[in-house]
Amino acid sequence: MAGNEKVDMVHQNAIHIETIRKEQRHQKLHTEFSINPRMKLHVLPDKPMAAKPAEVIGENYFIEAFHRARQEPTKKYAMPMTESQEIGWVSAPLIPPNRGDKRLNFSRTSTDITKHKESALRAAN
Template identity: 40%
Template sequence: MAARSAKEPLDPVRLNQLLCERVRKELKCQRLHTEYGVNPLQREKFLNLIHHAALEPTKKYSEPQTESQEIGWNTKPLVPMDRTDCRFYFPRRKTEVTK
């Protein structure tokens, strides 16, 4: 027993055999999953996440996240639209020149 406990260095051929056997066993038990599905127990959470990701940034966030989002972030008019006020409302008119 004492002779067995002393470790002898393995030759490269034996080392390669052990490695090949290990790889063969790992590949036999390994499966590659390429198709994924929705967890039926958390389907609503997943759908809410997908719908939230599809929203435009103004509906997702309360403030712009980047400097380029700052341009056009506030799209509401500063003054409410009043069609009777001729200072702010200029409808297209047909005239003899434009016909």
């Protein structure tokens, strides 16, 4: 189409019908709903003078979904979901700690020279 030609009502209606058909082709009808895991649930107590309701048994699915939403990301997912989660994802030490290994533990040691210098510094103060 050239820039000068105007689209008449018939063409506009045809474009509109085609758009609606494309949208309807890709639509899904959702029939299963669940709670939003990011929403905080506040449990409010009953009114003091209200009659006591019968014991309400909650569905296990909602209780499990609530507890799953409150877990740490490392327990919820097998792999990090974002790049920022990759930092610190593996928090377990790569090798088991061994305090007797002198290559990895540099504990404070003192010799005759360091003891003498330490006592001289204490005396100066």
